[in-house]
Amino acid sequence: MEQELLNKFATELIRVGGEFSLASSKIEILKIVNKILSQKGCNTAVLSSHPFFDSLKEMGKGESGINIFTIEQILSLAGESDYTNLLREKLSQTDAGINYAEYLIAETGSAVVVNTQSEPSYLSLLPEISIIVSKSNRVVKDMSEALNRLRTENLFDSSGCITFITGPSRTADIEKVLITGVHGPKKLYVIVINF
Amino acid sequence: MIQESPAYFKENIKQISEDENLRRIVRKATSLTLSKRSDLVTEYYSEGKDWEALRNQAHEIRKKTIDNLDTYLTDLEDHFERNGIEVKHAINASEACSFVLRILKEHNTRLVVKSKSMVTEEIHLNDKMIEAGIEVVETDLGEYIIQLAGETPSHITAPAMHKSRDDIGKLFSEKLGVPFTNDPAELTAYARRFLREKFLKADVGISGANFLIAETGTVVIIENEGNARLSTTLPKLHIVITGIEKVVPTLEETATLLKLLPVSATGQKATSYVSFINSPAKVKEDARPGKIIVILLDNGRKEILRRQEVREALYCIKCGACMNVCPVYQTVSGHAYGSVYPGPIGSILTPFLTTLKESKDLAYGSSLCGACSEICPVKIDIHNALLWIRSYAVQKKYTPFIERMLFKLWRIAMENIFVYNFGRSLLKFLQPLWSDYKDFPPLAEKSFHQLWKEGEIWNKNS
Numbered sequence A: 001m002e003q004e005l006l007n008k009f010a011t012e013l014i015r016v017g018g019e020f021s022l023a024s025s026k027i028e029i030l031k032i033v034n035k036i037l038s039q040k041g042c043n044t045a046v047l048s049s050h051p052f053f054d055s056l057k058e059m060g061k062g063e064s065g066i067n068i069f070t071i072e073q074i075l076s077l078a079g080e081s082d083y084t085n086l087l088r089e090k091l092s093q094t095d096a097g098i099n100y101a102e103y104l105i106a107e108t109g110s111a112v113v114v115n116t117q118s119e120p121s122y123l124s125l126l127p128e129i130s131i132i133v134s135k136s137n138r139v140v141k142d143m144s145e146a147l148n149r150l151r152t153e154n155l156f157d158s159s160g161c162i163t164f165i166t167g168p169s170r171t172a173d174i175e176k177v178l179i180t181g182v183h184g185p186k187k188l189y190v191i192v193i194n195f
Numbered sequence B: 001m002i003q004e005s006p007a008y009f010k011e012n013i014k015q016i017s018e019d020e021n022l023r024r025i026v027r028k029a030t031s032l033t034l035s036k037r038s039d040l041v042t043e044y045y046s047e048g049k050d051w052e053a054l055r056n057q058a059h060e061i062r063k064k065t066i067d068n069l070d071t072y073l074t075d076l077e078d079h080f081e082r083n084g085i086e087v088k089h090a091i092n093a094s095e096a097c098s099f100v101l102r103i104l105k106e107h108n109t110r111l112v113v114k115s116k117s118m119v120t121e122e123i124h125l126n127d128k129m130i131e132a133g134i135e136v137v138e139t140d141l142g143e144y145i146i147q148l149a150g151e152t153p154s155h156i157t158a159p160a161m162h163k164s165r166d167d168i169g170k171l172f173s174e175k176l177g178v179p180f181t182n183d184p185a186e187l188t189a190y191a192r193r194f195l196r197e198k199f200l201k202a203d204v205g206i207s208g209a210n211f212l213i214a215e216t217g218t219v220v221i222i223e224n225e226g227n228a229r230l231s232t233t234l235p236k237l238h239i240v241i242t243g244i245e246k247v248v249p250t251l252e253e254t255a256t257l258l259k260l261l262p263v264s265a266t267g268q269k270a271t272s273y274v275s276f277i278n279s280p281a282k283v284k285e286d287a288r289p290g291k292i293i294v295i296l297l298d299n300g301r302k303e304i305l306r307r308q309e310v311r312e313a314l315y316c317i318k319c320g321a322c323m324n325v326c327p328v329y330q331t332v333s334g335h336a337y338g339s340v341y342p343g344p345i346g347s348i349l350t351p352f353l354t355t356l357k358e359s360k361d362l363a364y365g366s367s368l369c370g371a372c373s374e375i376c377p378v379k380i381d382i383h384n385a386l387l388w389i390r391s392y393a394v395q396k397k398y399t400p401f402i403e404r405m406l407f408k409l410w411r412i413a414m415e416n417i418f419v420y421n422f423g424r425s426l427l428k429f430l431q432p433l434w435s436d437y438k439d440f441p442p443l444a445e446k447s448f449h450q451l452w453k454e455g456e457i458w459n460k461n462s
């Protein structure tokens, strides 16, 4: 069942222009992230401070010469100055943002990101590349199930803003020609770790 | 010049009918969207799911909501307040605009970024803000294009549908000073660059809402570009302006509508982004607006609610499918209607946003084929509502005197065989005067009535 849902998710994600990869361990997540970043010629990335990434904080450092900041680091960097401004500035200059998704939705190929302090909304929005990581046992059937689970796990009411992300930012406003990356990311990668 | 008033519907059509290029672009765009939609519906069935059942479910949800609108609005307001979202009620357009202007002034606003909102078009908010000296930037690509062109949207989900890539290329090079290109990717990249700068500088973000969830006090916004997310997260203040009919009782019911809306609107299973906004930021580390204000607009909606015959129009979730499928819309395109809401649903809403007298012609811009009702994801009986508006306009004597007289004569003729036969004998002379645009087949030598009398019908059948 879980496998079926995961396959469906991958199919739908690819259909909307996203890219899918499977990681067998947290270390492998690192490798995939590094591969994406170096393939895309990225120099900087910002990582969410979601507890999921705790053990990966030092991730990739030195390995590929890519600078990875965490949200926490930006926060402490800000000190007494305006944090929001610094965050915007950093994220505007960053090539990639790395998020954690609470759920993945099989029917639509969507990732459910709960925006919090450790994962501010524009982490998945300002950089041109968005990388979203989640676990294979977090794939749900459809939007109804995602919303229900968010509620029962007390994530819905406790969060100021939740976003369902389905593929990269897109528009078809000029003669219905599909263009990605209009205001948000041009590229979306989802990495799922086998759990 | 196309007039921005429904009173000029007929004149506008005449003018637009000469523009073959426009018709070509609009037909191509609408039919592309329709075919993407129908592919998904077919796929839906092939996965063993029932699209029709989903539509019925959505209809029931909308019916329940609109029939008990007051209850759900109270519920919504309670939960908004609990979540720290401020709520204001605006009776009409001018009240809504003055609320917004007052708020902007209080916050010393210089730059507003807007994400696509038909309600703000309905109340002509941009003009008011600009008059007050505030810089206003539309950030949805389609809206940005028409803002640069100084036009209004021609479709509720694809506002710049009427523009060709050449039109847009010329517009960008003229207004933004960039080298001419008609490549959609390059044009989009220009817009991204110009608008990104505005997003980062904006003081206030203004958006509409697709749904307002009563049980949780949530604003739901659906989009593809990411501009709504940027407009509603980067500035320090977020103002939501939306109609009172947008409320949905529960999260579960919102999920049902979320399945139908993108398929019907753009032929997508899900749009790139669906945002559920529950509350303003409580601490600065949240990096979202510290204040959210929702303005709930009536502006004629309660009047629609009172009219049983058209009440269903409030079920509308603004997908635009009835426009895409309408043979009249495909031919005349959005601007002809002279209203913010064009097409079949617009022809029901507009009389209540303006007056029936000036907009009654819209209801006649329909072949009553029923394609709109057939495609509507919430199963609004659109064509029957249009029929009712026609009859109401006749009742109110809003139709031309000569037309009313002709129908009176028609009635007399239909009720009396002698008058009818006499009238028929005149038809030969009247027929050529009937229309400038149509060639009618010649009339039969003998009428059915005559043939019957002479027994010929009987003979043929036996």
Ligand code: SF4
Pocket: B264, B315, B316, B317, B318, B319, B320, B321, B322, B323, B345, B372, B375, B376, B377, B378, B379, B380, B382
């Ligand atoms: S009336 Fe129905 S088809 Fe038309 S825009 Fe509204 S929901 Fe869509």
